[in-house]
Amino acid sequence: MANAGDIIENPLTGERITFLDRNRERMRIRVELPAGAAGPPMHYHLAFTETFEAVEGSLDLLLVGGKKNRLTLKSGESAHVPVKVPHTFSNGSDEPVVFECEISPAREWEKSIRTAFGLARDGRTNKAGVPKNIWELALLYELSESYMTGMPLFLQRGVFGMLAGIARRKGYDPEFSRYARSGSTMNLADDRREERRKHVIAHAGEVIENPLSGERITFLEVPSEANGDLLRFDWDIPPGFSIPEHVHPRQVERHEIISGTLRGRVGGRERDYGEGERVIGPADVPHAWRNPSDDEGLRIVSELQPALGFEKLLVDGFAIAGDLKTDKPGIPGHVLRIAILLDEAGREFYFIGVPLPVWNAFRTLVAALSRVGRMLGYETRSPEHRPSNDRRKAVAFLAVGLAGTALFAWLRRRDGSHRRTFAR
């Protein structure tokens, strides 16, 4: 439970809650709500009352008790919200407002607010703060003991109760222990740490492997850690591995050969580079790389400058490759993750030799799949922290299947019309 002084923050609204004190009968919190911030949707409680008291600025409180009651509480003024009375609050002023709220009895209020903020922080809610995952939504509904206006109570309890029952059977944690405890990742200090961790993609010295291609990368210098613009890594490339001819319009690529042979084609000129030699792929100049040997590995030190999205592309791309290899039932989901990754980080290069209409069709497909993936809550990072979700998998299957069929049909039609043109 709360340690007095614990602070949590809602990234969607900027609302910040400090836990003041609690005992079995009641708990007290201090809330800072930014100028213009909306509060929760209209709701009511049956198990506890809430008393609001403005400390600084003015708090807009809307109560629906028989007739609508719109209050603006100024510093020192308070209002009591009894059970069954629908209410919401907001800050319509252009100054932040600070208010205190007493919840009596305290029940599970703290757990539910920590969970609601935690889900929002992890991107697991929509913009209105409603959990995207229906099982988490049902469990949070139960935990919060807050009821919606506009839907009969027996109906909402029936529907959410049933869903929450299924969620428990599926193994979801109804206590949301990840978020609900004091000192869980919901603490503001932890939040900041987590935030930094999210932005640092790789660490210097970190090794990643791609089990599909057999590549292995040791990062030497990463922009996300050093705040720089250079990505430098030691790259083990297996025999026969090649990257087809492509262009980075805004990025220079440099390689130094440590051992083995690198066959490079830069600006149309091909040659082999041996140990100790260096080769540059300038911005906007087509280049291709290959390890021409049948049995000898190639080791090079590579640089990309500016790094743009390549650190993420490598780290998350290798992670997805690993998941594709080990998690066969999750393949449609991992395809959606690839689409999100290419949509986010793959705009900085294009392949030569792919006709422009095909490339454009591919990009359109990637953008559409990436949107579906995001809507379903997929991320490019490894999904091991998320529970599996059958509905999500089913939709992923459908989306990837439909997109694949559409592309196949389109390519066949194109192919057919070409043939007809040539036959004429």
Ligand SMILES: [Fe+2]
């Ligand atoms: Fe409330």
Ligand SMILES: [Fe+2]
């Ligand atoms: Fe390149």
